[in-house]
Amino acid sequence: MVARVGLLLRALPLLLWGRLDAQPAERGGQELRKEAEAFLEKYGYLNEQVPKAPTSTRFSDAIRAFQWASHLPVSGVLDRATLRQMTRPRCGVTDTNSYAAWAERISDLFARHRNKMRRKKRFAKQGNKWYKQHLSYRLVNWPERLPEPAVRGAVRAAFQLWSNVSALEFWEAPATGPADIRLTFFQGDHNDGLGNAFDGPGGALAHAFLPRRGEAHFDKDERWSLSRRRGRNLFVVLAHEIGHTLGLTHSPAPRALMAPYYKRLGRDALLSWDDVLAVQSLYGKPLGGSVAVQLPGKLFTDFEAWDSHSPQGRRPETQGPKYCHSSFDAITVGSHFWEVAADGNVSEPRPLQERWVGLPPNIEAAAVSLEDGDFYFFKGGRCWRFRGPKAVWGLPQLCRAGGLPRHPDAALFFSPLRRLILFKGARYYVLARGGLQVEPYYPRSLQDWGGIPEEVSGALPRPDGSIIFFRDDRYWRLDQAKLGATTSGRWATELPWMGCWHANSGSALF
The missing domain is CATH 3.40.390.10 (Collagenase (Catalytic Domain))
Known part of the structure; x- marks a missing residue:
């Protein structure tokens, strides 16, 4: 009985949403139509219609043109999604022509x-x-x-x-x-x-x-x-x-x-x-x-x-390398990578292709397997695997054929499962051994990783068994056993092993 009540409660918002979508005009229909007409006229959709056409036809055609330009289902009906789109912040220039x-x-x-x-x-x-x-x-x-x-x-x-x-x-x-x-x-x-x-x-x-x-x-x-x-x-x-x-x-x-x-x-x-x-x-x-x-x-x-054109915005070199002054992706920036020792000492920036020949710039996700030490890189729908500096696969593989997401946000080797995991938006994917096939029953919701935000830019396992997730200037520390975030903060100033603050002054970068 409890399970059935739970299903009914989850279904109720969907039923209400459906009613609102079906009859948006019930809430002041004439007023909503006048507001929509004013919007369509301001941005050039009504002006482009044939003047001799009936008013209802002109309005419906204008709605269709707006829906098409806004990538909405083209119905010619002033539904909830169309009204919502009209209220979004936008450019004030007309869409005419x-x-x-x-x-x-x-x-x-x-x-x-x-x-x-x-x-x-x-x-x-x-x-x-x-x-x-x-x-x-x-x-x-x-x-x-x-x-x-x-x-x-x-x-x-x-x-x-x-x-x-x-x-x-x-x-x-x-x-x-x-x-x-x-x-x-x-x-x-x-x-x-x-x-x-x-x-x-x-x-x-x-x-x-x-x-x-x-x-x-x-x-x-x-x-x-x-x-x-x-x-x-x-x-x-x-x-x-x-x-x-x-x-x-x-x-x-x-x-x-x-x-x-x-x-x-x-x-x-x-x-x-x-x-x-x-x-x-x-x-x-x-x-x-x-x-x-x-x-x-x-x-x-x-x-x-990272404004660097004026003295007020320039950062002292002693406060850390370039990745400390902006965001990084897959622990790389553009076509370079840094090696950071446990004590926070940072290497000079090195070209990706100097270490891993054949890699393109702007890698989107990267991870190292803790089982065999192989490096995995992901960009778009392709992936690369390296053993040291040598490519294992010879040529980049089309990973989307195995169900992997295009343009992943981050990658991680997850020790409890002994598998690579890809993160994309609000979902994550567990890969089979070899890194080219998604395991059955995946992807799943990122809610499984309690407190980790969507669209992370990187993930690093730490010697203490935790995992650090990054997004922009913030980090989240995940307890692997509990699968939940325990702490969060700004990585440049709170994680000295990232090499982003001066040991003597503790100067903040963000």
């Missing part, structure tokens, strides 16, 4: 006419681009709660993101001189029209204007942050709005930086293939035949920690 421009771009790509693409793609009007490749910018002001050097570092990195993949070059103009692009933080109405007035936290976070006006405006009252896991990430919003000042409209491509709802920092490159094609169609590829440089989002998680 993004649907048609993106569809035409895809059509041309499949037709193999990549070099014959018409010039109207991904910018609203003919000629809305800069007719020079060297552009100046100025940061007019910045949020009071953020340090100026860190904000300037984020601005530089945001411009560099676009110059890495195009022929554009940017430089910061003097405070008293003219600038092509100006970045300014405003409160409320700032003479851009009532429709562009900022509304505090949430809602429209920023908006920008296409080339020649060269302005991007940001809501000064937003809870801005330069860290990935607190507040609203300013770097992503900066990079997105700068894209508008270069002439790009919104992109409905999956995981695009120029999507109307700002993307989250993660392991994938910040610019999607559509972002790169869009800016290159306007300004060409990088000059001198250089290769476009794409960087993963995890390199931009904390500007307050």
Whole structure:
């Protein structure tokens, strides 16, 4: 009887959710529809419809277009998921023409006419681009709660993101001189029209204007942050709005930086293939035949920690190596690794390929087997196994064929099971011997590991039998016997064996 009651209690929220999804209009239906119509008109979905069409048809078609651009099920019905999407914080620039421009771009790509693409793609009007490749910018002001050097570092990195993949070059103009692009933080109405007035936290976070006006405006009252896991990430919003000042409209491509709802920092490159094609169609590829440089989002998680362009933000070398000033992934940063002794002495950074020939940069997960000493590395859907410096498998293996997750967060050799374990999001996978096949009945929920957060960036077994999990600047210590977290804190200052603090001063890095 107890088990049956438990099942009923677990099913009840699902039943209530289903009712709300089925009839969202029961809660002030007319009011919700008016709000949705105002949203669709503001962002260009109703304006793109045929004026002679019946009102109900125009509204349904607008909902379909919005659902398609937002990667929702396309039904034409104002359901709960669509309403929720409309309330999410987003860019204040209209989505007008993004649907048609993106569809035409895809059509041309499949037709193999990549070099014959018409010039109207991904910018609203003919000629809305800069007719020079060297552009100046100025940061007019910045949020009071953020340090100026860190904000300037984020601005530089945001411009560099676009110059890495195009022929554009940017430089910061003097405070008293003219600038092509100006970045300014405003409160409320700032003479851009009532429709562009900022509304505090949430809602429209920023908006920008296409080339020649060269302005991007940001809501000064937003809870801005330069860290990935607190507040609203300013770097992503900066990079997105700068894209508008270069002439790009919104992109409905999956995981695009120029999507109307700002993307989250993660392991994938910040610019999607559509972002790169869009800016290159306007300004060409990088000059001198250089290769476009794409960087993963995890390199931009904390500007307050690694800004190095001003004396205020520079860290003394005695306070630890590079990985101490940002986040690391699989105990590596980019294409380098460090060896840390038990007493906290840290080696110089060494190239991954110097130790393990054939490994690519930006490894996503790594672990060493405590049974045979072999090293396992994971990236994307591939994995490598090394015995010392020599590859065991010869060539990288397609691990996804055995049910392993693509882009794992972390890897660990778990002594009680004598198995490798992969972590991805809110789940974990136990691998069979050899590392290429997931054991039956897996993956399982990360709740089995009481208190360990999702999306960890690394895991290390310790001599005392505990396991240390890392994410950004924090750590969690797991008791293997109890499978539960016992302590947590900041690894740079609280784990001296990580080599990230000066033994005499105990100076904090974060």
